[in-house]
Amino acid sequence: MTTGWSLFVIFLVVLNIGGCAWLLWWTSKRRGDEARNAETTGHVWDGDLTEYNKPLPRWWIILFWLTIAYSVAYLAWYPGMGNFAGTSGWTSAKEHDADKAEADARLAEAFGRFDGMAIDEIAGHPEAVAFGARLFQNYCAQCHGSDARGARGFPNLTDGDWLWGDSPDQILTTILAGRQAAMPPLAAAIGGDIGVTEVTAYVQSLSGIKADPALAAAGQARYAGVCAACHGPEGKGNPILGAPNLTDDTWLYGSDFNSIAEGIRNGRNGMMPAHEPIIGETRSRLVGAYVWSISHGSNEAATEAP
Incomplete structure (x- = not known):
């Protein structure tokens, strides 16, 4: 991947994670009095069923923050930020080679007695x-x-x-x-x-x-x-x-x-x-x-x- 494409991928990843974090921060601010006196969406059914526009429950917001933290940790451990290889050193090629070596070892054990x-x-x-x-x-x-x-x-x-x-x-x-x-x-x-x-x-x-x-x-x-x-x-x-x-x-x-x-x-x-x-x-x-x-x-x- 060229440097330009790498920077473009990194920009998109950071933009998406940053956007999600900002949206959660903005949503979590709308609590207290606003939560108690939340505005309605204007939708009413059966005369007394009103749809409110209230903030997300706190436990939902906490789960979303944990998801963002997990994604940041994942991108630090595995490659996913353009040309950044990740701190683990994992690559699909290495995993393929390891799986192939394991399979070859099993085949060698099965077929080895017929060598020559x-x-x-x-x-x-x-x-x-x-x-x-x-x-x-x-x-x-x-x-x-x-x-x-x-x-x-x-x-x-x-x-x-x-x-x-x-x-x-x-x-x-x-x-x-x-x-x-x-x-x-x-x-x-x-x-x-x-x-x-x-x-x-x-x-x-x-x-x-x-x-x-x-x-x-x-x-x-x-x-x-x-x-x-x-x-x-x-x-x-x-x-x-x-x-x-x-x-x-x-x-x-x-x-x-x-x-x-x-x-x-x-x-x-x-x-x-x-x-x-x-x-x-x-x-x-x-x-x-x-x-x-x-x-x-x-x-x-x-x-x-x-």
């Missing part, structure tokens, strides 16, 4: 899998779905198809460090729209989808010259690059002609953020254990966890 443990080993502990399931719902379900079955452009984590490999270390690396998958636009490299059509037909034929034989045959040569560098000469993919297997029935963006052609023509960019800075290593291991459990058959505890 492999995720397939952690998956053998139902309590750990339950922890991981809750963390998954908080941090991963937005993309992969609450059932971890993914969506278009977001991998299904319950099957056996893995772009970057399904070993415990590979899954953990994916969660900790994130992944950046990029397929460049290839229309110009494979011969324009005709090349895109032919390569699309060939890619469909690799996975057993019915395609025009002549187009697929023409697309095979174009595929071998450009696409095989990442997906392999047989189209089985490369986990090191995150290049998908084109010979199975699992498709991240769809297996219809238009979806495949769109990917070849315009490229694809998939990014999973690194979660170690977000939830830390141990909690990342717990999430990995949950994912491991639902994708490798040991999902009894995982099913009950949410």
Whole structure:
């Protein structure tokens, strides 16, 4: 807050407190004879019910003075007068940090026994899998779905198809460090729209989808010259690059002609953020254990966890 705004806030606070104090002082003066002979407001009901304009009861005034004294003490103890920090040194940031430290200590006590443990080993502990399931719902379900079955452009984590490999270390690396998958636009490299059509037909034929034989045959040569560098000469993919297997029935963006052609023509960019800075290593291991459990058959505890 700038000095000008600070002075403005202080002025408003002092003005309000001073105004309240003056009003109470002026009101408390109207006692004695004036209280006994108080003027009326001119309002009379039922012929004999008259409304008087009398001073406030003394106990009310005392309570108001105590309220003003309390507000002055509060503003001296806590920050509330512009840039004045208060004599207590309290700040919302300090309170947040203290609460966070307390919560982190409780979490460390709960999760600490799983530090450094492999995720397939952690998956053998139902309590750990339950922890991981809750963390998954908080941090991963937005993309992969609450059932971890993914969506278009977001991998299904319950099957056996893995772009970057399904070993415990590979899954953990994916969660900790994130992944950046990029397929460049290839229309110009494979011969324009005709090349895109032919390569699309060939890619469909690799996975057993019915395609025009002549187009697929023409697309095979174009595929071998450009696409095989990442997906392999047989189209089985490369986990090191995150290049998908084109010979199975699992498709991240769809297996219809238009979806495949769109990917070849315009490229694809998939990014999973690194979660170690977000939830830390141990909690990342717990999430990995949950994912491991639902994708490798040991999902009894995982099913009950949410």
